[in-house]
Amino acid sequence: MNATGRAPLTVRLSVDVTHDGVAKSDLVRVALINTSRFPVIVAGRLAIGYEDSSDREIYAVLHDRPTGEIVGGPAQLYHRAPHSADDLRTLDQGDQTSTEFNLDDWYTHPAGDLDLQVVYDPSAVAQRFPGVESAQVFSDPVRIVFTRAC
Amino acid sequence: MSPPHLERPRATEGRRSAANPRPPQAGTGRFADLVQLQRQAGNRGVVRALEHAEGAVQSGSPGDYIGAGQAALAGPLVQRRVLTAPEETAAVAGDRGLFDSLTVRALQTITGMPPAERNGVIGPTTVRAISNWQTARGLGDNGIVDPATMDRLVTESLANSRPEHGIQLVLDFFNLATGSDVLAVRHNAGALTFEGIRLVGGIPLPRFSPASTGFESGGLRVIEIGDGAFTSATTLRDAIARELSRPAPAAGPAAATPARLTAAEAGSGLAFTRAKYSDERSVRAIQGRVGAPVTGTWDVATIQFVAEAQSSAGIVVDGRIGPVTTEVLYTQLIAANPNAALRLLVDFFDMTDDGNLLAVYFDPTVAALASTDFRPSEPVRVRVGPNALTLPFSGAVHNIAHELEHVRRLRQGIVSAQTHEFLGEALEILSLGMPEEPLDPVNPTHDAFISDATRCLQNWNLMSLADRRQFRAKFVAVRRKVLRRIAAGTAAQRAANAGLRASYVAVVLP
Numbered sequence: 209m210n211a212t213g214r215a216p217l218t219v220r221l222s223v224d225v226t227h228d229g230v231a232k233s234d235l236v237r238v239a240l241i242n243t244s245r246f247p248v249i250v251a252g253r254l255a256i257g258y259e260d261s262s263d264r265e266i267y268a269v270l271h272d273r274p275t276g277e278i279v280g281g282p283a284q285l286y287h288r289a290p291h292s293a294d295d296l297r298t299l300d301q302g303d304q305t306s307t308e309f310n311l312d313d314w315y316t317h318p319a320g321d322l323d324l325q326v327v328y329d330p331s332a333v334a335q336r337f338p339g340v341e342s343a344q345v346f347s348d349p350v351r352i353v354f355t356r357a358c
Numbered sequence: 359m360s361p362p363h364l365e366r367p368r369a370t371e372g373r374r375s376a377a378n379p380r381p382p383q384a385g386t387g388r389f390a391d392l393v394q395l396q397r398q399a400g401n402r403g404v405v406r407a408l409e410h411a412e413g414a415v416q417s418g419s420p421g422d423y424i425g426a427g428q429a430a431l432a433g434p435l436v437q438r439r440v441l442t443a444p445e446e447t448a449a450v451a452g453d454r455g456l457f458d459s460l461t462v463r464a465l466q467t468i469t470g471m472p473p474a475e476r477n478g479v480i481g482p483t484t485v486r487a488i489s490n491w492q493t494a495r496g497l498g499d500n501g502i503v504d505p506a507t508m509d510r511l512v513t514e515s516l517a518n519s520r521p522e523h524g525i526q527l528v529l530d531f532f533n534l535a536t537g538s539d540v541l542a543v544r545h546n547a548g549a550l551t552f553e554g555i556r557l558v559g560g561i562p563l564p565r566f567s568p569a570s571t572g573f574e575s576g577g578l579r580v581i582e583i584g585d586g587a588f589t590s591a592t593t594l595r596d597a598i599a600r601e602l603s604r605p606a607p608a609a610g611p612a613a614a615t616p617a618r619l620t621a622a623e624a625g626s627g628l629a630f631t632r633a634k635y636s637d638e639r640s641v642r643a644i645q646g647r648v649g650a651p652v653t654g655t656w657d658v659a660t661i662q663f664v665a666e667a668q669s670s671a672g673i674v675v676d677g678r679i680g681p682v683t684t685e686v687l688y689t690q691l692i693a694a695n696p697n698a699a700l701r702l703l704v705d706f707f708d709m710t711d712d713g714n715l716l717a718v719y720f721d722p723t724v725a726a727l728a729s730t731d732f733r734p735s736e737p738v739r740v741r742v743g744p745n746a747l748t749l750p751f752s753g754a755v756h757n758i759a760h761e762l763e764h765v766r767r768l769r770q771g772i773v774s775a776q777t778h779e780f781l782g783e784a785l786e787i788l789s790l791g792m793p794e795e796p797l798d799p800v801n802p803t804h805d806a807f808i809s810d811a812t813r814c815l816q817n818w819n820l821m822s823l824a825d826r827r828q829f830r831a832k833f834v835a836v837r838r839k840v841l842r843r844i845a846a847g848t849a850a851q852r853a854a855n856a857g858l859r860a861s862y863v864a865v866v867l868p
Contacts, residue, residue, distance in 0.1 A: 260775075263813070284732050285732045287729070287760050287761065288725075288745075
């Protein structure tokens with residue numbers, strides 16, 4: 209959080225869906241944007257993982273729209289080096305950094321009407337590099353209809 | 359426990375007996391329509407159709423009840439019939455000859471057997487699962503994997519994001535030989551090979567096959583199979599067979615065999631190396647690398663070429679491919695021949711997978727150092743990403759060993775990701791039979807001992823109490839090693855890792 213109490217960063221998602229929300233691809237594009245008036249140091253690697261896994265800067269949360277329940281789970285056991293100082297980035301006002309990942313490659317999920325959120329969570333990186341803005345940022349949910357489970 | 363064929367049926371509705379005989383498999387008129395519906399929807403679909411359209415049936419309008427039956431298909435409605443004892447025996451005998459244990463486990467996965475029952479053995483439980491699976495799809499439901507069943511297994515393997523299971527089934531079912539010069543047969547959705555131009559109605563059109571082959575050192579193949587090959591088992595078989603038959607690039611002119619070693623030295627080197635490397639693919643990879651004729655078998659001439667390569671690399675010239683020479687060869691291979699290099703590591707360090715590995719291969723799309731499918735109780739893949747190609751030798755060995763620990767533990771059915779990661783890191787920390795990693799990384803994209811130790815503790819703290827109790831002794835061994843490695847570091851390293859050391863010491867054992 210910045211001095212005004214507003215999170216200085218925003219996470220925006222982009223997924224390719226039909227007008228009915230049906231997924232045309234499992235590719236999720238993630239942009240981390242500095243929406244404050246001040247420069248912010250971020251964990252620029254933006255590597256995907258899971259909420260309780262290590263060496264990741266973002267993770268996804270899937271909700272079943274009708275029930276609101278969290279659904280899905282990890283699809284990989286991955287092995288990755290820790291975030292390095294080389295990957296830190298300073299975002300000036302309005303700057304963004306982005307990444308993308310294949311949802312089906314990383315997450316199991318049921319078929320159905322789901323909401324996808326991506327969370328930017330640099331807390332582990334911030335512990336090692338004190339200048340890094342440490343607050344978690346949740347994207348707005350994006351509706352995706354999956355016609356099959358994965 | 360009663361013999362399997364005497365077990366109670368899991369579903370009794372429609373159970374067959376002398377009083378409830380098998381529905382007709384073929385016929386004419388109304389029965390033919392019923393059979394068609396049964397094939398599409400299973401027995402229960404027929405039952406529902408009859409229940410919903412009794413009047414139509416009585417009036418002899420089969421189209422109505424078929425329509426009603428199809429409308430009733432929205433839910434999970436397929437009856438699971440019970441094989442008779444003779445059918446079960448025949449199915450077990452028929453299927454046992456078709457598949458090896460790894461493939462059976464893929465089959466048990468696709469047919470929906472519970473994880474605890476996926477034992478890699480074709481027995482009564484497995485053929486009943488196959489029969490149920492067949493029934494649900496309107497196939498002949500005798501529990502025998504026939505061509506029609508294979509077709510459906512293949513298409514569903516892709517639809518269910520398990521294309522490697524389909525590949526494994528086809529390799530085994532059709533006895534496609536992949537042992538000697540194939541590093542991997544893997545799925546890659548868009549794999550294609552241009553096969554020339556053909557005229558269609560006088561118009562030249564490009565022709566593609568839905569697969570491709572890359573060649574690595576020694577003519578070793580990495581076969582990629584595209585989605586288009588998964589339309590049936592025979593299509594997939596033909597695609598793989600086509601790739602297997604592609605000629606490897608011609609080797610350059612053979613160099614004269616060097617004479618670095620005496621006959622006795624070469625013989626000694628041959629005996630040593632033969633004992634260390636048993637996989638024919640490793641032999642081919644090394645022969646290709648050192649410029650020896652690629653035969654796939656160890657011989658004195660190859661050892662002389664190895665000695666020449668040792669001389670060029672400035673290491674001890676003895677023709678023995680031990681850890682130092684393996685490191686040299688690995689380092690020379692990894693950039694352009696990553697799959698061959700990975701094969702050397704698996705072979706030299708005798709890394710086992712407990713029969714649970716479908717394939718290990720380099721995948722440029724993997725963002726991590728490596729990744730293993732998180733599918734407890736299923737055969738899985740290990741994929742190695744581009745960042746791993748620059749790992750120092752010790753890191754590369756640990757990277758593969760870590761993933762193969764996942765493969766083995768997945769076979770055991772461990773479902774906690776934290777427990778898997780604790781065990782993977784513990785294996786790296788204990789480093790038995792492997793080169794030790796440096797305490798700190800030498801490159802920002804690398805991993806090192808301290809990273810392993812940090813993750814190991816993080817995951818230990820997230821594990822369930824039951825798992826911590828189960829792996830308590832392993833944690834104790836890990837802690838001892840971590841404290842010893844930190845104590846042996848420089849003063850700066852000891853200071854930098856004092857917090858980690860304290861965290862380890864503070865752990866209260868369960």
